Amino acid sequence: MTTYTRASAxxxxxxxxxxxxxxxxxxxxxxxxxxxxxxxxxIGPAHLLIVCHPDLARDVLTxxxxxxxxxxxxERLREVIGSGVGSCPSDAHRGQRRLVQPAFHRSxxxxxxxxxxxxxxxxxxxxxxxxxxxVYPALTSVTSRIIAKTLFSSDEITAHTDEFAAxxxxxxxxxxxxxxxxxxxxxxxxxxxxxFQRARIRMRHISAQIIxxxxxxxxxxxxxxxxxxxxxxxxxxxxxxxxxxxxITTLYLAGTETNASTLSWxxxxxxxxxxxxxxxHDEADAVLGRRAATWDDIGQLVYTRQIIDETLxxxxxxxxxxxxxxTDAELGGVPIPRGTTVAVSPYILHHxxxxxxxxxxxxxxRWAEPGRPRTDAYVPFAxxxxxxxxxxxxxxxxxxxxxxxAATWHLESLPGPVHRGIGATLTPNRLRLRLHRHPPGHRHxxxxxxxxxxxxxxxxxxxxxxxxxxxxxxxx
Numbered sequence: 491m492t493t494y495t496r497a498s499a500x501x502x503x504x505x506x507x508x509x510x511x512x513x514x515x516x517x518x519x520x521x522x523x524x525x526x527x528x529x530x531x532x533i534g535p536a537h538l539l540i541v542c543h544p545d546l547a548r549d550v551l552t553x554x555x556x557x558x559x560x561x562x563x564x565e566r567l568r569e570v571i572g573s574g575v576g577s578c579p580s581d582a583h584r585g586q587r588r589l590v591q592p593a594f595h596r597s598x599x600x601x602x603x604x605x606x607x608x609x610x611x612x613x614x615x616x617x618x619x620x621x622x623x624x625v626y627p628a629l630t631s632v633t634s635r636i637i638a639k640t641l642f643s644s645d646e647i648t649a650h651t652d653e654f655a656a657x658x659x660x661x662x663x664x665x666x667x668x669x670x671x672x673x674x675x676x677x678x679x680x681x682x683x684x685x686f687q688r689a690r691i692r693m694r695h696i697s698a699q700i701i702x703x704x705x706x707x708x709x710x711x712x713x714x715x716x717x718x719x720x721x722x723x724x725x726x727x728x729x730x731x732x733x734x735x736x737x738i739t740t741l742y743l744a745g746t747e748t749n750a751s752t753l754s755w756x757x758x759x760x761x762x763x764x765x766x767x768x769x770x771h772d773e774a775d776a777v778l779g780r781r782a783a784t785w786d787d788i789g790q791l792v793y794t795r796q797i798i799d800e801t802l803x804x805x806x807x808x809x810x811x812x813x814x815x816x817t818d819a820e821l822g823g824v825p826i827p828r829g830t831t832v833a834v835s836p837y838i839l840h841h842x843x844x845x846x847x848x849x850x851x852x853x854x855x856r857w858a859e860p861g862r863p864r865t866d867a868y869v870p871f872a873x874x875x876x877x878x879x880x881x882x883x884x885x886x887x888x889x890x891x892x893x894x895x896a897a898t899w900h901l902e903s904l905p906g907p908v909h910r911g912i913g914a915t916l917t918p919n920r921l922r923l924r925l926h927r928h929p930p931g932h933r934h935x936x937x938x939x940x941x942x943x944x945x946x947x948x949x950x951x952x953x954x955x956x957x958x959x960x961x962x963x964x965x966x
Contacts, residue, residue, distance in 0.1 A: 494543060494822030497526030507532025515912055516809070519838050528824055538812070538833045539826070544845060544867040546822045547834045550813055552874035554580045557832055559876065560814030567914065570661060570690065572732070574740030575879065580816075587879060589721045589729070590737055593640075593714045594883055601712060602640055603785035606887050609635045610894050611782055617899065619927040625757055626918050629891075630750040634659065636887065637745035641738050643713035647700055654696045658742055660689035697735040714741060744880055745887075748807040751917045753888045755805040756797055758908060759852050760892075761901035761923050766854060769793055771928060774896040780929070781897065783890040794893045796854040798885065802870035804852060806836040807915040811872055837916070839867045900926040 499508055499522060508531045511518035519540070522529040527543040541547045550557045558580045568577050575586040613632045617623060638651045700715065710716050718734045729737075760767045770793060777783075777790045788795075811834045819826040826832065841849045845867040847856075856863055871878035878884070895901075902924040911917040 492545065492822075494528065494546060494824065495526040496528040496530075496824045498530040499525060502532055505534065507534055507536075509533050516837055516910075519810075519835050520841050523838065523842055523844070527822060536831070538831050540838070541821075541832060541834045542838055542842070543822070544839055544842075544869075547839060547869065548866055548873065549821060550832055550834055551811075551869065551872055551876065554583070554813075554875050556816060556819050557813035558816050560812065560831070571739045571743055572736030574736040576740040576744060580875075583876065585724060586737070587875075589718065589723075590714075590741070591879055593717055593741075594879055596882070598712070599882065599886055600785040602636075602883060603788075603886055603890055605639050606636050606890055607782040607784065607894055609639070610891050614895065614898065617925050619925065621925050622904070623923050623925055625921045625923055626750060626754045629753050629757075630659075630746060632891070633750040633753070633887070634742075634746045636749075637742050639713075640745065641714045641741060642700055643711045644704070644709050646707070646709065647703055650696055650700050650703070654693060654700070654742075657689045657693035657696060658739075658746070661686055661693060693739065694735055697738060698731055701731050701734055714738065741880065744878065745883065747915050747917070749884050749887050751805070751807045751915050752798065752801055752884070753891050754918045754921055756801040756888065756892050757895065757901055757923060758903075758918055758921055759801055759804070760797065760896075761903040763852060766797065766852070767896075767901065770797060770892070770896045771900070774893050778893060778897040783893040783897070785886070785890075787893070788886060788889060791889055791893050793854065794896070795885070795889050796857040797892065798888045799857045800852060800854045801888075803840045803846070803868060805916055805918075806840060806870045807917075808870070808872065809837040809912070809916045810835050834869070834872075836869045836872075839869060842867065896928070898928055900928040902926060 499518075502508055503510065508518070512533070518531075522531075522540055523542040527541075527546060529540045529542055531538045531540055541550055559577060560579075571577055573579075573582070575583065575590050578586055609632050612635075613628060634655045638655050642651050642654075701719070703709070704715055704719055710720075715734070715738060718729055718737060721729055723729065760770055773791060773793045777787055783791065813832045813834070815826050815828050815830045815832060818828050821832070840846065843849050846863065871881040871884070904922050904924055908921050909919040911919040
């Protein structure tokens with residue numbers, strides 16, 4: 491029987507606890523497993539119990555009625571997305587998931603995939619040979635248009651859809667800092683506070699206008715909004731406008747920032763590793779030639795998918811998941827009092843050398859068959875009943891997009907560190923790559939990489955749009 495240990499993180503300061511470590515939160519988190527399997531942290535007076543062992547993380551994620559979504563991160567997230575399927579309490583979750591899950595059925599994926607590659611083609615058509623690309627903004631634009639079309643596919647409301655996307659973009663820019671500070675601090679003149687509130691009101695107003703138009707005109711499209719308007723609760727009632735707005739806001743947020751982050755990190759890591767990029771081009775040449783990837787190609791894009799899996803391991807967008815104990819419980823033999831905030835960090839689990847050989851190294855081959863690693867320590871989409879219902883959508887989008895890019899473009903790294911934005915998600919800010927057109931059978935030469943160059947070089951840059959930056963320079 492495995493024995494699990496509990497400890498408190500060292501260097502707790504009066505009043506602020508371990509808050510000083512938030513200057514470099516990822517280094518703080520990855521230091522915790524050396525102290526125990528469950529480690530206590532204090533952010534001011536707030537206590538978090540950090541789970542550092544995959545067995546215990548699995549218990550937390552699969553027992554969602556005991557460890558319900560809660561804690562400061564989710565309280566702040568609900569201010570943005572309401573109580574949609576991604577943030578609602580467990581007693582409402584199963585009913586809400588039943589209503590939303592059909593939108594992500596496999597039968598719908600081919601249609602979504604066509605929109606994915608169409609939007610990427612529109613974006614990449616503006617790229618130029620030898621030009622420099624601001625990667626994350628460009629790919630965020632793509633993913634936002636994809637998810638907007640998934641939610642509202644009617645051409646009659648294109649102007650409303652663009653307004654909705656603009657309001658959501660403004661909210662996202664201000665949300666990262668809000669996620670990391672307690673609600674009491676809202677009275678302080680924090681950057682972007684008023685801009686966030688105005689954008690939130692605008693977003694909900696536009697959403698209500700779109701819903702009203704769908705209802706008034708009888709629009710019935712193969713999109714999420716039409717499905718939600720037709721849905722009925724367990725007692726046969728239609729969903730309220732507020733409930734529908736919460737769901738579409740949740741899905742928009744989940745489908746935009748997380749997918750853009752994953753694809754941006756993948757492009758960066760591919761550019762930093764010439765051998766990986768060469769094999770990616772070889773697969774794209776063999777499967778696609780110079781055309782965009784389609785849903786029918788996804789089974790042949792094996793190495794591309796390995797790159798995505800490894801990117802999600804190194805740079806999981808959802809780097810911290812908080813839960814609240816709804817009752818007195820026991821975790822690994824350790825008593826957990828009711829009300830305790832328990833945090834599972836995919837970043838901790840994905841970088842633990844006890845479960846991942848050489849965890850800081852970017853190695854897509856660790857996902858090759860046979861011999862794929864154990865999945866208990868791999869939770870980029872959480873797990874259990876609250877596992878992200880759009881995980882297959884996300885994997886399809888990032889795999890098809892990366893392959894489509896590789897079919898046409900060779901990515902070249904530029905000097906300088908990447909700024910790792912740490913807010914609601916883990917984002918690559920100020921990431922710029924040089925683009926070179928890639929005809930099949932021809933590869934641009936790239937200067938040899940220095941030995942032992944880190945997979946990710948990061949530096950600190952504190953701004954209102956990204957909250958806190960991780961400043962450690964290391965692999966991973």
